[in-house]
Amino acid sequence: MTVARMLFDFDDTYARDVPALSVPWSAAPAPHPELLVLNEGLAAELGVDPAALREPAGVALLTGHGLPDGVVPVAQAYAGHQFGGYVPRLGDGRALLLGEVTDTAGRRRDLHLKGSGRTPFARGGDGRAAVGPMLREYLMGEANHALGIPTTRALSVVATGEEVLREEGPLPGAVLCRVAASHLRVGTFQYAAASGDLDVLRALADHAIARHHPAAGDGPDRYLRLYRHVVDAQAELVSRWMLVGFVHGVLNTDNTTISGETIDYGPCAYMDAFDPATVFSSIDHAGRYAYGNQPGIVQWNLARLGEALLPLIDADADAAVEAATAVLSGFAETYRRHWARGSAAKLGLAEPDPDLVTDLLELMRAQRVDFTTFFRALSAGTARSLFAEPEPFDAWAARREALLPADRAAVAAAMDRVNPVYVPRNHLVEQALTEATAGDTTSFRQLLDVLARPFDERPGLQRYAEPAPAGCPPHVTYCGT
Numbered sequence: 001m002t003v004a005r006m007l008f009d010f011d012d013t014y015a016r017d018v019p020a021l022s023v024p025w026s027a028a029p030a031p032h033p034e035l036l037v038l039n040e041g042l043a044a045e046l047g048v049d050p051a052a053l054r055e056p057a058g059v060a061l062l063t064g065h066g067l068p069d070g071v072v073p074v075a076q077a078y079a080g081h082q083f084g085g086y087v088p089r090l091g092d093g094r095a096l097l098l099g100e101v102t103d104t105a106g107r108r109r110d111l112h113l114k115g116s117g118r119t120p121f122a123r124g125g126d127g128r129a130a131v132g133p134m135l136r137e138y139l140m141g142e143a144n145h146a147l148g149i150p151t152t153r154a155l156s157v158v159a160t161g162e163e164v165l166r167e168e169g170p171l172p173g174a175v176l177c178r179v180a181a182s183h184l185r186v187g188t189f190q191y192a193a194a195s196g197d198l199d200v201l202r203a204l205a206d207h208a209i210a211r212h213h214p215a216a217g218d219g220p221d222r223y224l225r226l227y228r229h230v231v232d233a234q235a236e237l238v239s240r241w242m243l244v245g246f247v248h249g250v251l252n253t254d255n256t257t258i259s260g261e262t263i264d265y266g267p268c269a270y271m272d273a274f275d276p277a278t279v280f281s282s283i284d285h286a287g288r289y290a291y292g293n294q295p296g297i298v299q300w301n302l303a304r305l306g307e308a309l310l311p312l313i314d315a316d317a318d319a320a321v322e323a324a325t326a327v328l329s330g331f332a333e334t335y336r337r338h339w340a341r342g343s344a345a346k347l348g349l350a351e352p353d354p355d356l357v358t359d360l361l362e363l364m365r366a367q368r369v370d371f372t373t374f375f376r377a378l379s380a381g382t383a384r385s386l387f388a389e390p391e392p393f394d395a396w397a398a399r400r401e402a403l404l405p406a407d408r409a410a411v412a413a414a415m416d417r418v419n420p421v422y423v424p425r426n427h428l429v430e431q432a433l434t435e436a437t438a439g440d441t442t443s444f445r446q447l448l449d450v451l452a453r454p455f456d457e458r459p460g461l462q463r464y465a466e467p468a469p470a471g472c473p474p475h476v477t478y479c480g481t
């Protein structure tokens with residue numbers, strides 16, 4: 001029995017259920033692996049002893065080496081619309097699915113490597129990843145998880161000891177181990193549909209139902225019900241992003257999951273001053289993936305999923321389109337419901353009041369008020385000072401005041417349970433990653449620690465609650481990580 005077998009008992013239902021949608025492949029060598037960060041809480045969830053993962057055999061496993069006999073990683077195939085343009089063959093160009101494990105709560109989770117070397121899907125890329133972007137994925141995923149947002153999470157980042165060539169020069173390389181409910185994406189369905197083999201598409205859909213949406217049941221209508229479940233899960237997910245000011249940054253169909261988890265933290269960032277036009281990504285010139293466009297874009301991505309599912313929904317093409325369209329039209333209402341409920345909670349209201357929310361956001365946009373700071377200041381009674389011109393805010397605050405429940409202390413406490421004090425502030429994230437890339441992970445660990453309890457205001461952490469100091473250049477994020 002190898003050590004890896006003792007660490008994880010891998011299953012491979014994806015590779016077996018839909019063999020046409022992956023290629024067996026091995027990780028590139030990582031000759032001098034160094035464990036930079038290990039997610040001990042997540043390791044415990046997976047039922048594995050963190051100390052064992054820190055051993056050489058554990059670290060090797062986290063780079064795809066020393067796997068138990070019979071465990072064969074695969075590179076997964078998928079297609080995708082990238083910035084609206086269809087690419088028929090994307091796939092894991094630098095990633096591998098190690099296998100599936102059952103966690104201590106009985107849930108099936110994927111263990112997946114990113115930066116583990118070129119695969120047959122690599123196209124032009126080098127198959128590798130740099131320390132900074134992998135630590136960034138780790139941090140942003142943990143921050144979102146702590147905020148209650150469904151997300152993939154990083155188990156570890158291991159420096160490979162090798163250099164990766166990027167535009168800015170050679171950078172230290174790394175492999176991230178990602179844990180996800182699955183890596184099924186809208187793009188996986190697009191790829192299966194484009195193969196023209198209905199059996200492959202059906203097997204994929206049945207795998208997705210078994211894994212994520214068993215409530216879809218069986219019978220010929222199950223694929224339409226699967227679609228409805230994905231639409232609902234994604235509508236809820238994007239509402240949660242919107243409620244905390246998260247900008248994903250690259251909402252291509254291959255980055256939209258079937259499980260409803262956030263995936264692929266590349267050029268993502270948290271918005272400071274409220275502005276629906278907020279874009280961070282250096283390549284998103286048209287603002288396609290701006291904060292305010294996210295619900296519409298996710299809906300668009302789900303339309304692509306609907307198209308892929310059509311042949312399963314009904315043999316009659318017109319009937320299939322009609323049924324899928326009806327499901328997709330539910331997205332807006334589901335989104336609105338989650339947003340209305342969530343924004344009411346942010347304001348301390350018992351009932352949603354869409355006009356009050358819309359008017360507030362317009363005030364915040366016009367006066368460039370920090371999105372995160374505002375809601376905590378509102379519960380503390382200090383929000384007025386955030387407005388350069390406070391009169392319009394006063395009028396708005398009077399309207400809100402009239403709607404509040406009588407017990408104001410309870411209102412404030414409830415607001416503070418949904419409005420974070422700490423989100424990953426761009427300037428602090430950049431500073432932590434720069435230092436970590438140079439070999440010092442102290443700031444990174446401190447930031448991770450702060451973000452693990454985002455609602456819990458603690459003395460001495462004020463600087464983590466503040467936006468970048470005035471005069472800081474606007475934050476820009478980069479793809480191709």
Ligand code: AMP
Pocket residue numbers: 090091092093094095118121122123124125126127128129250254255264266479480481
């Ligand atoms: P992402 O931007 O991470 O969603 O990746 C989009 C596509 O580009 C996927 O097919 C990836 O596998 C591929 N890709 C990204 N970076 C690399 C890289 N360094 N080497 C090979 N393929 C990559």
Ligand code: MG
Pocket residue numbers: 254255264
């Ligand atoms: Mg991706």
